[in-house]
Amino acid sequence: MARHGAELLPEVAAPLRGPVADYLAHIELERGLSRNTVDAYARDLSRYVLWLAGRGVGGFGEVTEEDLLAFRGDLSSAQLAASSQARIGVAVRRLHDHLLGEGQVDGDPAAALPPPRQADSLPSALTVEQVEALLATTDGDEPVQRRSAALLELLYGTGARISEAVGVDLDDLDLVRGTVRLYGKGSRERLVPVGSHARAALDAWIVRDRPRFAAGRAQAADRAGAVFLNQRGGRLSRQSAWTLVRRAAGLAGVDDVTPHTLRHSFATHLLEGGAGIRVVQELLGHASVVTTQIYTRVTAQTLREVYASSHPRAR
Template sequence: MARRGAELLPDVAAGLRQPAVDYLAHLELERGLSRNTLDAYARDLGRYLTWLTAQGAEDYRGVTPEDLRTFVAALADSGLAVRSRSRITVSVRRLHAFLHAEGRTESDPGVDVRPPADTERLPKALSVGEIEALLGTVVGDSPAELRTRALLELLYATGARISEAVGLDIDDVDLENRIVRLYGKGSKERLVPLGGHAVRALDAWLVRGRPQMSAARAPRGRGSAGAPERRQRAGAVFLNQRGGRLSRQSAWQAIRTAAERAGLAAHASPHTFRHSFATHLLDGGADIRVVQELLGHSSVTTTQIYTRVTSETLREVYATSHPRAR
């Protein structure tokens, strides 16, 4: 049975192709990656297999770190953008890590091979401690506090854009199965899991906070003109003080207020939660292609920037912590 993505691999020596097929099977069966994601991996690996074949290789046992650095340099000579080169490098490194973990190679030549760096500005992400401190400032039981807590927990749990969060309707949230349906750019739909903290915060808001704000909605006169708006407002997850759908501006202000309490006003914005979500997932070992799908990025090259955030963080920690780093 042909594995997904395998048909995109080049016709090269079995010692190169079959391990790559096995790796794609691992990504499909054990990691549960989608068809599009597997195809993207296959295309990246296919370029590498073609290059190895041109170097006379028939398997991976003799591949050295210097070989990988030469391959990365060849990518640069091909004119590929930095993001594309970084993505391909990461794919190749993960393949070698898999082969070594499976005992198929004696060493992992990709351990010390870094993806090419981009001079593009890196997104700002808060540390886990800063996120917890910010969330810890919202502890009240008023409808507004319950709403803010639910909003912040949702943003951090899902990496949602602020427009996606305020656009949520009741039917988009399934607390029992811990999942939320988000509509991204171009109305593209994606399902994202909810963690326990977010589920509890949303439940508290929907049960104890939202009904009070919903009751504050000003009555409207009869007639068909008002009916669609009432239905839309009744379905919104996040409401304002008048019972209407919470605006992006009001959501932004709620975040700023919480950030000021935590002393993080200069560093926190709605998008900071999205950056932190992605960075913390990658720090925890999540596959970049999975993070891509959770964020709703159409291309993994957009998600690739977060691998550089993680690398920058590691370098900063090393520089400040190692006694012989300077």
């Protein structure tokens, strides 16, 4: 990810450069976008950040609707292809939406602008059977299998982002009460229930195998309490956790699975089971219910597909 961050020129102030680098990490590691797609976002957002810096904007909290209209006008004046202007506009809108959702800014100046013509794709969710197949790949008596089981159960059972999951410390877990404290971006934290399957998997990993991993090497104080450790005794990285998820998906024969797919599945299955959208919002840690409402579109789409394939008068 350092490579993406380095593309944001060093003369740009950190309050502009840092949030963009974090966003690029988010779309690659948590949403699982391809390297080429992330590179395209990096180029487009570098252009935007340099433009903001040249306009004297010191941070994203200072950006106004007027700024965005001016930026759009400059793109048009530069005689960029309409498709390029639309692509850059999508990148900028999604960045601002992400910053608002993570609580890094108080408002979204892009929200009042006309939306781009390209429609956002719906988040993909696995079926319950696919999730069960994914989790079944971790059955076994090897320490790394128990670690993978604990990680996958936590991701699907709590809807945690991958960065939140690998950031969990032992002190954040209460397996007796069945809760975990998750720390999102913007220093926000939330207490989320942990179901019986995840509790059992976490307990097996922590009691049976984690001590041996922890003995691998003395660690700094900030890593000593990590729940998920690598084989050298350090905190498991987001990249390594992402690889574990993809490996399990390959073994299960389920395509296009990322850690964020499990988060999408968590939310979708809750709504399909009758959970209220406000409850799902709190569990996901969304600052705005608007972000959560996309999952109602997913469940509505599922209902339409089932109707179309099942009802005799729909065919």
